Amino acid sequence: MDIHLFEKLQQEGLISPDSTEKVRVLSRNKLFSLHWELKTILYLGVLLLSGGLGILIYKNIDTIGHQAILAMIALVCAGCFFYCFKQKLPFSWNRVAAPNGFFDYVLLLGCLTFLTFITYLQIQYNVFGTRYGAATFFPMLVLLFSAYYFDHLGILSMAITNFAAWLGLTVTPMRLLSANDFASQRIIYTGIFVGLLLVFVAYMGDRLDRKKHFAFTYSNFGVHVFMIACLAGLMGGGLGSSYEPDNSYMLWFLLLAGATAFFYTQALKKRSFYFLLIVALYGYVGVSYVVVRLLVAANSIEAFYAGLLYFIGSGIGAVIFLMNTSRKLKKA
Amino acid sequence: MISYKSKTLDNLAVVEAAEKALDKTCITAEEFQQIKTAYPVDLYTPNIYMRFGLFILTLVVVFFSFGLFCLIFMGGGETAIAGLTLFFGACLYGAVEYMVNEKKHYKSGVDAALMWMSGGAVTGAVFVLADTHVSLSGMSLLFLILSMLFVLRFADVSMSIVAYLAFLTLSFSLLIYSGRMVIPFMLMGVSLGTYLLSRKLTAIHACRHYASCLKMIQILSLITLYLAGNYFVVREASNEMFDLYLKPGESIPGAWIFWIFTIIIPPIYIFAGIRKKDSILIRTGLFLVAAIVFTIRTYHSVAPIEVAMTLGGVILIALAYGVTKLLMPSRNGFTSEQTDDDKTDAIQLEAVIIAQSFNQQAPQGDQFNFGGGTGSGGGASGSY
Numbered sequence: 217m218d219i220h221l222f223e224k225l226q227q228e229g230l231i232s233p234d235s236t237e238k239v240r241v242l243s244r245n246k247l248f249s250l251h252w253e254l255k256t257i258l259y260l261g262v263l264l265l266s267g268g269l270g271i272l273i274y275k276n277i278d279t280i281g282h283q284a285i286l287a288m289i290a291l292v293c294a295g296c297f298f299y300c301f302k303q304k305l306p307f308s309w310n311r312v313a314a315p316n317g318f319f320d321y322v323l324l325l326g327c328l329t330f331l332t333f334i335t336y337l338q339i340q341y342n343v344f345g346t347r348y349g350a351a352t353f354f355p356m357l358v359l360l361f362s363a364y365y366f367d368h369l370g371i372l373s374m375a376i377t378n379f380a381a382w383l384g385l386t387v388t389p390m391r392l393l394s395a396n397d398f399a400s401q402r403i404i405y406t407g408i409f410v411g412l413l414l415v416f417v418a419y420m421g422d423r424l425d426r427k428k429h430f431a432f433t434y435s436n437f438g439v440h441v442f443m444i445a446c447l448a449g450l451m452g453g454g455l456g457s458s459y460e461p462d463n464s465y466m467l468w469f470l471l472l473a474g475a476t477a478f479f480y481t482q483a484l485k486k487r488s489f490y491f492l493l494i495v496a497l498y499g500y501v502g503v504s505y506v507v508v509r510l511l512v513a514a515n516s517i518e519a520f521y522a523g524l525l526y527f528i529g530s531g532i533g534a535v536i537f538l539m540n541t542s543r544k545l546k547k548a
Numbered sequence: 549m550i551s552y553k554s555k556t557l558d559n560l561a562v563v564e565a566a567e568k569a570l571d572k573t574c575i576t577a578e579e580f581q582q583i584k585t586a587y588p589v590d591l592y593t594p595n596i597y598m599r600f601g602l603f604i605l606t607l608v609v610v611f612f613s614f615g616l617f618c619l620i621f622m623g624g625g626e627t628a629i630a631g632l633t634l635f636f637g638a639c640l641y642g643a644v645e646y647m648v649n650e651k652k653h654y655k656s657g658v659d660a661a662l663m664w665m666s667g668g669a670v671t672g673a674v675f676v677l678a679d680t681h682v683s684l685s686g687m688s689l690l691f692l693i694l695s696m697l698f699v700l701r702f703a704d705v706s707m708s709i710v711a712y713l714a715f716l717t718l719s720f721s722l723l724i725y726s727g728r729m730v731i732p733f734m735l736m737g738v739s740l741g742t743y744l745l746s747r748k749l750t751a752i753h754a755c756r757h758y759a760s761c762l763k764m765i766q767i768l769s770l771i772t773l774y775l776a777g778n779y780f781v782v783r784e785a786s787n788e789m790f791d792l793y794l795k796p797g798e799s800i801p802g803a804w805i806f807w808i809f810t811i812i813i814p815p816i817y818i819f820a821g822i823r824k825k826d827s828i829l830i831r832t833g834l835f836l837v838a839a840i841v842f843t844i845r846t847y848h849s850v851a852p853i854e855v856a857m858t859l860g861g862v863i864l865i866a867l868a869y870g871v872t873k874l875l876m877p878s879r880n881g882f883t884s885e886q887t888d889d890d891k892t893d894a895i896q897l898e899a900v901i902i903a904q905s906f907n908q909q910a911p912q913g914d915q916f917n918f919g920g921g922t923g924s925g926g927g928a929s930g931s932y
Binding site (some may be wrong): 247 | 602613619872875902
């Protein structure tokens with residue numbers, strides 16, 4: 217903080233000499249923080265180590281050396297969890313701070329090596345037999361337990377992706393659209409189910425005061441998965457044609473509209489700009505699809521012009537809507 | 549020069565500083581309110597997410613407006629369309645000025661979208677008018693002029709990126725005739741000059757409204773300074789451009805100079821950053837360490853990838869551990885503790901990154917079995 221500025225403010229009589237003194241003390245003792253640099257290095261280290269061990273065991277799976285590597289992985293995993301159990305602060309349903317800067321990363325390393333270990337056991341010894349679901353389900357339980365017990369948002373999101381994977385859905389953020397086959401009805405219904413469940417868990421956690429700060433992560437995954445599944449259902453029939461009217465998409469549209477309204481009120485209540493934006497954008501895409509579909513059915517040049525005008529008008533409308541809502545949120 | 553009222557931006561800086569002081573409980577809430585009344589800011593700056601949404605929606609509006617425009621004037625031939633596009637770009641520029649001066653938009657997303665579309669329309673029109681016969685230097689000059697206009701008028705950070713890259717391309721296109729051996733050194737010189745200049749400008753009071761643009765240019769010039777001397781970049785680029793037909797294992801003349809640059813520049817950045825307590829230098833240096841590793845591994849396979857990863861991971865963890873212990877609780881003005889207060893968002897972001905990098909994909913085909921049940925329709929064979 218610029219002390220000269222606050223001295224000037226004091227001269228203008230806007231702040232008391234006391235406050236200026238506080239600013240002076242703070243700016244004199246200002247430390248240069250390497251916090252995020254160290255965190256990033258630590259994170260990369262964990263990423264490389266767990267990845268390296270995973271490939272190491274995969275490449276050596278038929279040699280004698282692999283048992284040594286396996287023992288090492290087990291040792292790292294056990295060591296990490298041992299450290300976490302020893303260091304952790306007492307459990308609580310509220311936010312629990314990590315006891316030190318390393319705790320979160322040790323836990324992450326522990327969980328990752330655990331996953332490697334489970335995968336290895338399944339491949340080599342077929343522990344879960346042909347019940348492949350169990351091979352995803354069991355690690356998910358461990359992840360979920362670790363997330364709640366040690367209070368770790370990163371592990372929680374791993375547990376959520378694992379849970380969705382168990383049901384046959386990829387919800388990894390950047391691969392949500394590319395890795396799922398949204399032409400399949402089953403994927404769409406799974407998406408609706410997973411999305412609803414996650415939003416429900418977020419809602420209940422918030423209401424019952426059980427790890428309230430997990431709500432964002434749950435609803436973030438939940439809202440995206442639900443809305444995308446909804447849009448996939450809506451657009452499943454393509455743009456339709458004027459020859460075969462098929463109005464089943466209207467059901468999807470109603471579902472989308474209902475969900476948009478619900479999430480919108482929730483976002484206002486929680487005063488979340490983020491959810492407000494994504495819900496508004498998903499809703500806008502849905503409405504635009506229906507309008508375009510109706511115009512395609514009209515099948516004329518006037519409809520084409522009307523479409524252009526629609527996008528210009530609705531775009532401006534949406535801009536004004538977002539600006540007003542965000543003003544409202546800021547003031548509230 | 550700048551389109552905003554200088555006084556308003558100064559007031560904004562005061563209020564932002566006061567907000568920080570309020571967060572640290574240095575000043576009281578009443579004092580903050582007094583400051584806000586004494587230094588009024590009438591700019592509209594939405595939340596970062598809103599900014600993103602407004603950006604996208606404005607793009608939609610402009611795209612379809614342009615489509616409508618073209619439809620109305622269709623049939624005029626290529627030149628007419630190009631002239632129209634030029635006019636459209638000018639209109640968009642007018643729209644930015646209007647949003648800034650009348651609607652008081654400041655980093656709202658709307659302004660950036662209009663700027664990008666305006667610049668895109670003008671360059672597109674020039675392309676069509678020139679029948680796509682534009683030389684590299686001409687093109688980069690056009691980009692440079694347009695983006696500099698936006699930077700000077702609206703202090704837009706994204707446009708400062710375009711401006712710097714256009715400037716570098718322009719220098720390159722002019723230097724290309726001066727002999728292939730000197731190009732890397734010339735580009736390094738240009739980058740270094742830009743870096744030093746932008747540091748000088750940052751300290752000048754008259755440039756205070758461009759602070760974030762100058763910061764971005766510092767980062768970029770540090771990176772291009774390194775890349776221009778990086779062995780991988782120099783070898784592959786000269787191989788492509790001068791048709792050297794290098795075989796794997798063959799090298800360019802004077803390779804050792806570039807190897808020295810490759811390895812020594814990032815540590816210099818980090819060292820200088822620590823001495824000057826400059827986070828730009830430190831972060832850029834750390835980021836470029838990855839480039840050292842990449843460059844070395846491309847030409848010299850020191851160890852198989854998995855061994856390198858495992859060892860690298862151990863080294864990084866040990867390094868972070870050692871530095872943290874060293875800085876406990878603080879040493880020579882450095883600390884490993886967090887000093888800024890934007891904790892929640894960063895942690896949420898970290899959770900997303902973790903979910904992304906350790907991704908769990910849904911099992912495919914016969915691997916899939918719905919919760920251990922049967923007959924889920926997952927695959928054609930195997931474990932139904």
